[in-house]
Amino acid sequence: MGKKIIIDPVTRVEGHGRVTVHLDDHNEVSEARFHIVEFRGFERFIQGHPYWEVPALVQRLCGICPVSHHLAAAKAVDRLEGLDPEDLSPTADKIRRLLHYGQIFQSHALHFFYLAAPDLLFGLDAPVEQRNVAAVAIANKELARKGILMRKFGQEIIRVIAGKRIHGIAAVPGGVYKSMTAEERDYFLDGQELPSVDQMIEWSLEVLAFIKDYHEKNAGWLDVFAAYPSGHMGLVNADGALELYHGRLRAIDAQGNITLKDAPDEHYRRYFSEGVERWTYLKFPYLTHLGRDKGWNRVGPLARINVCDYITTPLAEQERQDFKAYSGAMPNNRTMFYHWARLIELLHCAEIVRDLLHDPDILGSDLVRTGQRRSEGIGVVEAPRGTLIHHYEANERGKLTRCNLIVSTTHNNEAMNRAVREVARQSMGGHPTITDAMLNQVEVAIRAYDPCLSCATHAIGQMPLQVSLINAQGETIDERLRS
Numbered sequence: 001m002g003k004k005i006i007i008d009p010v011t012r013v014e015g016h017g018r019v020t021v022h023l024d025d026h027n028e029v030s031e032a033r034f035h036i037v038e039f040r041g042f043e044r045f046i047q048g049h050p051y052w053e054v055p056a057l058v059q060r061l062c063g064i065c066p067v068s069h070h071l072a073a074a075k076a077v078d079r080l081e082g083l084d085p086e087d088l089s090p091t092a093d094k095i096r097r098l099l100h101y102g103q104i105f106q107s108h109a110l111h112f113f114y115l116a117a118p119d120l121l122f123g124l125d126a127p128v129e130q131r132n133v134a135a136v137a138i139a140n141k142e143l144a145r146k147g148i149l150m151r152k153f154g155q156e157i158i159r160v161i162a163g164k165r166i167h168g169i170a171a172v173p174g175g176v177y178k179s180m181t182a183e184e185r186d187y188f189l190d191g192q193e194l195p196s197v198d199q200m201i202e203w204s205l206e207v208l209a210f211i212k213d214y215h216e217k218n219a220g221w222l223d224v225f226a227a228y229p230s231g232h233m234g235l236v237n238a239d240g241a242l243e244l245y246h247g248r249l250r251a252i253d254a255q256g257n258i259t260l261k262d263a264p265d266e267h268y269r270r271y272f273s274e275g276v277e278r279w280t281y282l283k284f285p286y287l288t289h290l291g292r293d294k295g296w297n298r299v300g301p302l303a304r305i306n307v308c309d310y311i312t313t314p315l316a317e318q319e320r321q322d323f324k325a326y327s328g329a330m331p332n333n334r335t336m337f338y339h340w341a342r343l344i345e346l347l348h349c350a351e352i353v354r355d356l357l358h359d360p361d362i363l364g365s366d367l368v369r370t371g372q373r374r375s376e377g378i379g380v381v382e383a384p385r386g387t388l389i390h391h392y393e394a395n396e397r398g399k400l401t402r403c404n405l406i407v408s409t410t411h412n413n414e415a416m417n418r419a420v421r422e423v424a425r426q427s428m429g430g431h432p433t434i435t436d437a438m439l440n441q442v443e444v445a446i447r448a449y450d451p452c453l454s455c456a457t458h459a460i461g462q463m464p465l466q467v468s469l470i471n472a473q474g475e476t477i478d479e480r481l482r483s
Contacts, residue, residue, distance in 0.1 A: 001051055021424045032421040033279060034413075034446065043403045051080050051377070051394045052173050058390070058405075059167055062452055066167050067103035067158060068383035071096055072390040074171030075246070075379030079266070080172040080394055082371025085246045091364030092175035098162045098356045099170050100245050100381065105200070105349040106154025107384035108301075110341050111209070111450045113147025116339050119444045120214060124221075127438040143210070146203045150346075153188070153200050157353065160184045175368035188357055190460075197354045201315065204347035208319055211340050215326070219401070225426070226335035226419040226445040229254035231287075232303035233411065235382050236262060240309030242348065244382040250307045251287060251297050256331050260287060261293075265380035268389055273408070282413045285406055291330075296414040300449060301341035301387025306331040311344075315349035319344045335419050338448040383397060383408045383449050409451045419445040 002256075022031040024136040043123055055073040074096070075085060085093070118131040119138055131133075137144035160180065162168025170176055188197050195203075215222055231254065235247035240262075249268065251260035261272055271476035275284035275292050282436045286295035297303065323340060326332070332341075356362060379390045386408030393402040409416075423445045425439045 007324040009059070009387040016088055019420055019446075021420075021442075029421065029424045032417070032424045032442075034417050034420050043405055047400050047405055049400050050398050051400055052394060052398070054392060054400065055171050056169055063166050063406075064452055065103065065107055065383055065385070067099055067162070067170075067441050068360050068388055069390070070169075070171060071100055071245075072379040072381045072388045073392075074173075075381065076377035076390045076392050077173045079377035079379070080374055080392065081252055081377075082374055083174050083369060084406055087369060087371065088175055089364070089366040089369060090361040091179050091366050092368070094356055094359055094361045095161060095176045095179055096171060097245050098180075098353060098362060099158060101352045102154045102157025102161070102338060103189060103352065104154075104210075104244060104382075104384045105346060106151045106158070107450075108346040108349070109147055109151040109154060109473075111345070111384070112339060112342060113144065113151070115447055115450070117143070117147070119440075119447065120339070124441050124444060126440075128440070137386055143207075149195050150203060151195075153194060154349075156194060157188070160187070172368060177367070179364055179367060180362050182363060185362065187322070188353075191446055196358060197350060200277060200350040201347065201354065204343070205315065208340075208343050208347060210341050212322065213338060221283075222336045223334060225423045225441075226448070227333060228335075228418055228422055229333050230298050230415055230418070231259060231290075231294075232306040232456035233260065233297035233299050233329060233387060234307045235265070235380065235387065240303055242308040242311045244304075244345075244349075246381070249380070249387070251459075252307050252331060254331060256306075259290060265389075266378045267393075268378065268380065268406075274404070274406070274410075276420050280413075283406075283409050284413050285412055286414075297411060298415045298449075299408055300338065300384075301334075301345050302338045303386065304382060305341040305344060311348055313348050313355075315351055316344055316348035319347060335445055335448045338450070342450070385409055386411050396431070407452070409449070412449050412451065414451055416446055416451065419448070 010386065020033050021029060022033075024030040034164060042058060042061055042337070046054065049057060054077055055070050058073045059070040062067050078085070078088065088096075114133045115134045117349070118126070121136060124128050129210040133144065158168065159165045161178075170178075187194060190196065191199060231251055232249040233249065235243045236250045237243040237247045240250075245264075246266060249260055249271070250262050250263040253259050260271055269288070272285055272288055273288045273292075275286065277284070284292065284296065285427050286292050287297070288295065308320075311320050323332070323337075323344060374391050375395070377391075381388050387406075388408055389404075389406040391402075391404040392400055394400050420442055427441045
C-alpha cells in the first residue's frame with residue numbers, strides 16, 4: 001500500500017508551492033514533486049497593450065525582483081524600437097546597470113540574511129519558532145544589523161534611480177527616464193546618511209569569511225545534502241567573464257563540458273524547448289539538442305560561478321578562485337553551495353556599484369535614442385535567481401501580439417524537483433515519520449535556490465503549513481497544521 005506525504009505550502013520562499021512525497025509499499029521514497037499550484041497568466045493578459053507599456057506592466061509580476069523584469073522587458077522593447085544593447089548611450093547603459101546591480105545586491109542580502117541564515121545558524125533540526133530573522137537578530141545581532149543595512153543600501157540605489165524601492169520607473173524605450181545628480185551619487189559615497197559603498201564591500205568580505213568558515217566546520221552535511229549532477233547555465237561576456245546584465249548564453253554539463261557555447265541571447269529559441277506536466281503550472285525548460293532528460297540546467301549564483309571563466313572585479317575573482325578550489329576546479333553540483341556563490345556575487349555587485357558611482361557617465365544628459373521599428377524583441381538578463389528571458393512580438397500599430405517569459409525559477413524547476421527527491425530519500429531512509437525536522441530539510445533544499453514562485457507562475461503566497469499523510473485509498477491517516 002503506497003503512501004503520500006504532502007507539505008503545503010513551502011515556507012520562506014516568495015510565492016506558494018506544495019511538496020508531495022510518494023512512498024512505496026516498503027516505505028521507500030518512490031517519487032517527490034514540487035508543485036506550483038496557483039496561476040495568474042501575465043503572458044496572456046498583456047497582449048493588446050502598447051509595447052512601450054511593457055517595462056512598467058511586467059514588473060508587477062513580483063515585489064522582490066521587479067527591477068529584473070523591468071530591465072529584461074526594457075531590453076526587449078529596445079529591440080522593438082530598433083536598438084540593440086550596444087546602441088544605447090553610455091549614460092543610459094550605465095544607469096540601467098547601476099539599477100540592475102543594486103537590485104541584485106539587495107535581493108541577495110534579503111535572501112541570505114532573512115531567509116537562509118536561520119537554516120545555517122540554527123541547523124536543520126531547529127524548532128520552527130526559531131527559523132526567522134528575529135531569532136537571527138537575537139543570536140547574532142551584528143550579522144542581522146549588517147544584513148538589514150546592506151539590503152537597505154541596494155533598495156536606496158533603486159529608489160534614487162527609479163523613484164521608489166518597488167515598482168518604480170527607470171527604463172524607457174531606447175534609454176532611461178533620468179540620470180543621477182552629483183548629490184544623489186555622493187549619498188552613496190560619503191557614508192554620512194547611509195553606510196557607504198566601500199562599507200558594503202567590507203561587509204560583503206566579512207560575510208564571505210563567515211560562510212567559508214561555516215563550510216569548513218559543516219562540510220559533513222553541506223557536501224552531501226541535495227548533491228546531484230546537473231547542467232549549469234548563465235550569461236558570460238565576450239571573453240568568458242561573469243556577466244549579469246548583457247552577454248551570451250553558456251551552458252555546461254556536470255563535468256564541465258560545454259553544452260551551449262556562448263549563444264547570442266536573441267537566438268534563445270534555437271536552443272530551448274519547454275516541457276509541461278499535469279501536476280504543476282511551472283514548465284520545464286531544456287536544451288533541445290540534448291532532450292528533456294539530459295538538457296535541463298540549474299541557473300542562478302551557483303550555475304553562474306560554474307560556467308564563467310573569471311569575474312571582472314578583483315575581490316570577487318579571488319573569492320571565485322577559493323570557491324573553485326573547493327571542488328578541485330570542477331563544476332560544483334552541491335545545492336547548499338548556492339549560498340556561498342550568492343555571497344560572491346554580493347561582493348561583485350558592490351564592486352561594480354562602486355565603479356559605476358565613480359563613472360562620470362552616470363551624470364550625463366544623453367538619455368534616449370531611437371531606431372527603426374521591428375516586430376520582435378528579446379531581452380535577457382541574469383536576475384538574482386538566474387537567467388531571465390522576455391520575448392515580445394508587436395503588430396504595425398505597436399500592440400503586443402505575443403509574449404513568452406522564461407524566468408529563473410522555471411529554469412530551476414527540474415533541479416528543485418530533484419533536490420526534493422534527494423533530500424526525501426536521505427532524510428526518510430525507509431522509516432517515514434512526519435517530523436518538523438524532516439519537513440524543514442525539504443524546505444531548506446528548495447530555499448537554497450531562492451525560488452520566486454510568483455514570477456514563475458504569478459502565484460499569491462500563503463505562509464501556513466499543512467502536512468498530510470495519505471494512504472493509497474486517499475484516506476488521511478495523519479495530519480499536522482502550523483501557522
